[in-house]
Amino acid sequence: xxxRIFALAVIVVALGYILSATTIxxxxxxxxxxxxxxxxxxxxxxxxxxxTILIRPDEEPDWPGAATFGRIALAVVVxxxxxxxxxxxxxxxxxxxxxxxxxxxxxxxxWRAALTGLGLSIGLFVIFRFGLGLGLFGxxxxxxxx
Amino acid sequence: MDxxxxxxxxxxxxxxxxNLMLAVIGCVLGTIIGALPGLGPSNxxxxxxxxxxxxxxxxxxxxxLMTAVYYGAMYGGRISSILLNIPGDEPALMTTLDGxxxxxxxxxxxALVLSGVAxxxxxxxxxxxxxxxxxWLARLAFRFGPAEYFALYILAFSTLGGIASGxxxxxxxxxxxxxxxxxxxLDNATGMPRFTFGSMQMMDGIDFLVAxxxxxxxxxxxxxxxxxxxxxxxxxxxxxxxxxxxxxxxTFTTMLRATGIGFIxxxxxxxxxxxxxxxxxxxxxxxxxxxxxxxxxxxRGIAAPExxxxxxxxxxxxPMLTLGVPGSGTTAVLLALLMTLNITPGPTLFTDRPDxxxxxxxxxxxxxxVLLVLNVPLVKLFVKxxxxxxxxLLPGVTMISFVGIYSLSGSSFDLLMMIGFGVxxxxxxxxxxxxxxxxxxxxxxxxxxxxLRRAMVISGGDxxxxxxxxxxxxxxxxxxxxxxxxxxxxxxLKRPQAITD
Numbered sequence: 001x002x003x004r005i006f007a008l009a010v011i012v013v014a015l016g017y018i019l020s021a022t023t024i025x026x027x028x029x030x031x032x033x034x035x036x037x038x039x040x041x042x043x044x045x046x047x048x049x050x051x052t053i054l055i056r057p058d059e060e061p062d063w064p065g066a067a068t069f070g071r072i073a074l075a076v077v078v079x080x081x082x083x084x085x086x087x088x089x090x091x092x093x094x095x096x097x098x099x100x101x102x103x104x105x106x107x108x109x110x111w112r113a114a115l116t117g118l119g120l121s122i123g124l125f126v127i128f129r130f131g132l133g134l135g136l137f138g139x140x141x142x143x144x145x146x
Numbered sequence: 147m148d149x150x151x152x153x154x155x156x157x158x159x160x161x162x163x164x165n166l167m168l169a170v171i172g173c174v175l176g177t178i179i180g181a182l183p184g185l186g187p188s189n190x191x192x193x194x195x196x197x198x199x200x201x202x203x204x205x206x207x208x209x210x211l212m213t214a215v216y217y218g219a220m221y222g223g224r225i226s227s228i229l230l231n232i233p234g235d236e237p238a239l240m241t242t243l244d245g246x247x248x249x250x251x252x253x254x255x256x257a258l259v260l261s262g263v264a265x266x267x268x269x270x271x272x273x274x275x276x277x278x279x280x281x282w283l284a285r286l287a288f289r290f291g292p293a294e295y296f297a298l299y300i301l302a303f304s305t306l307g308g309i310a311s312g313x314x315x316x317x318x319x320x321x322x323x324x325x326x327x328x329x330x331x332l333d334n335a336t337g338m339p340r341f342t343f344g345s346m347q348m349m350d351g352i353d354f355l356v357a358x359x360x361x362x363x364x365x366x367x368x369x370x371x372x373x374x375x376x377x378x379x380x381x382x383x384x385x386x387x388x389x390x391x392x393x394x395x396x397t398f399t400t401m402l403r404a405t406g407i408g409f410i411x412x413x414x415x416x417x418x419x420x421x422x423x424x425x426x427x428x429x430x431x432x433x434x435x436x437x438x439x440x441x442x443x444x445x446r447g448i449a450a451p452e453x454x455x456x457x458x459x460x461x462x463x464x465p466m467l468t469l470g471v472p473g474s475g476t477t478a479v480l481l482a483l484l485m486t487l488n489i490t491p492g493p494t495l496f497t498d499r500p501d502x503x504x505x506x507x508x509x510x511x512x513x514x515x516v517l518l519v520l521n522v523p524l525v526k527l528f529v530k531x532x533x534x535x536x537x538x539l540l541p542g543v544t545m546i547s548f549v550g551i552y553s554l555s556g557s558s559f560d561l562l563m564m565i566g567f568g569v570x571x572x573x574x575x576x577x578x579x580x581x582x583x584x585x586x587x588x589x590x591x592x593x594x595x596x597x598l599r600r601a602m603v604i605s606g607g608d609x610x611x612x613x614x615x616x617x618x619x620x621x622x623x624x625x626x627x628x629x630x631x632x633x634x635x636x637x638x639l640k641r642p643q644a645i646t647d
Contacts, residue, residue, distance in 0.1 A: 058578060083562050116541060
């Protein structure tokens with residue numbers, strides 16, 4: 001079942017890809033192939049492969065339960081938040097929070113997770129900033145330290 | 147001899163204090179990365195590329211550092227195979243078969259030393275092989291035109307999808323995803339935007355480093371969350387380390403045979419180190435008179451896959467350097483490194499930048515000797531590293547990945563894209579869709595299209611031009627065989643599950 005859903009998704013995306021390729025503007029240079037053909041070939045090959053999978057899917061993979069998916073989804077949210085926080089808030093605070101939360105997702109032990117977050121945040125900052133000399137900001141720039 | 151004087155120049159570059167230090171640092175880092183479960187040569191090298199780039203190292207120095215990491219990770223992979231029965235990376239999978247049983251019999255130290263020596267023999271001889279074969283292949287590659295290159299790219303993808311994966315259709319889809327992503331951005335020939343959907347951020351295309359770090363490193367976090375981060379516990383005691391001379395003598399011919407098999411497997415585009423160790427182990431088992439001890443701690447079962455996978459690591463550098471077509475996931479990552487450094491691998495590399503090529507070869511030879519020292523007398527230090535629990539390791543790896551990508555572009559958009567690739571990698575791993583072809587597709591997509599278009603310009607749109615030279619025809623036949631062979635050999639060659647190389 002999962003394989004069939006995957007194959008259908010591939011077909012939809014590949015059709016969209018081919019459709020989008022039809023709108024590519026061609027150049028003025030004489031070129032017997034042009035910028036559209038290769039994308040068409042890619043889309044076509046993907047559709048053929050997807051049809052093969054539709055006909056002969058593999059065994060169902062071992063999906064984790066809803067709780068695990070919840071934890072993974074939470075981890076994704078944490079990472080997205082981290083991606084947005086890194087620039088305005090500097091390195092130290094977002095890293096401590098994100099690393100701590102991720103650590104908690106892998107092993108639910110609040111104290112260890114907090115220590116891991118703090119340790120990784122400070123340790124990595126020292127390595128990146130002073131060891132490797134990257135131009136990282138430790139705190140929000142308006143604070144004026146680091 | 148020409149080769150020797152070039153090699154001497156290479157040593158002059160590699161033996162500068164700066165490069166020597168980088169080689170040693172790379173070896174230590176690599177062994178650590180290889181030993182840690184869940185981190186192997188490909189994702190280890192991947193997360194370090196942005197950092198190496200941000201450091202502003204010159205091309206040779208960056209290459210020395212990263213190939214030392216690559217070789218180091220190949221050596222280090224065996225440590226967790228032997229002590230934990232968990233391969234540190236996929237090529238080390240075969241080493242668990244005899245390594246762990248031997249460790250359980252109280253001979254963990256012997257197994258580590260023996261496999262360290264086998265790694266050295268494989269890697270050292272393969273580097274010599276690289277030295278002899280690569281310049282010759284580079285000269286041959288001068289005769290490659292666009293039609294030959296197009297066939298070569300097809301060969302790389304079809305062997306990767308055929309021999310190195312369980313399901314050709316899924317590998318083909320993965321390849322198409324990679325090629326499809328490569329098309330995003332401005333078209334090389336016409337300068338027109340393709341698949342950018344009017345977004346400025348898409349104009350430059352998608353940076354392959356973002357995809358690599360996402361698929362290789364971020365995915366690993368999700369996999370560990372699912373597995374509840376089973377804390378690794380050392381199941382075996384490690385006593386005093388001594389050198390098991392009798393085992394080394396007894397398995398020396400095994401190592402040589404395995405090196406030969408591994409090297410050849412490594413050269414095949416798309417096959418790589420996992421196949422090398424697998425074939426070396428199966429080959430050794432097939433010719434052994436007494437097979438009963440295999441799987442129960444036979445020294446040959448340790449020597450063969452370790453010599454095989456390290457030889458394949460060296461062999462895989464041959465097509466990567468001479469043709470620009472990587473032989474495995476990790477060499478794909480090294481190709482990404484070269485492209486980041488603005489070095490175009492291929493035959494011209496050998497004539498235009500001999501300093502890079504020979505400096506690299508010389509530092510590989512040096513790295514091997516450093517690694518032998520690190521991995522035999524000092525192996526106990528690295529065993530301690532296995533104690534780092536995943537709940538500390540994985541967040542650390544994630545943060546390093548974020549900082550690496552962030553320091554390259556400073557854009558949150560790239561970070562979001564990296565997370566997206568990480569999520570995709572997780573689902574693909576569950577569905578058994580290989581991710582290495584995606585990387586290879588992103589890396590090679592534009593070159594592949596260019597070679598097709600140039601071939602068509604030369605021939606005026608005549609498709610038979612693609613099959614017009616003996617080299618091209620040979621490559622097409624090899625590609626067809628590589629893709630089809632597994633369909634017939636599936637019963638004979640039952641591979642263990644492949645994840646990444």
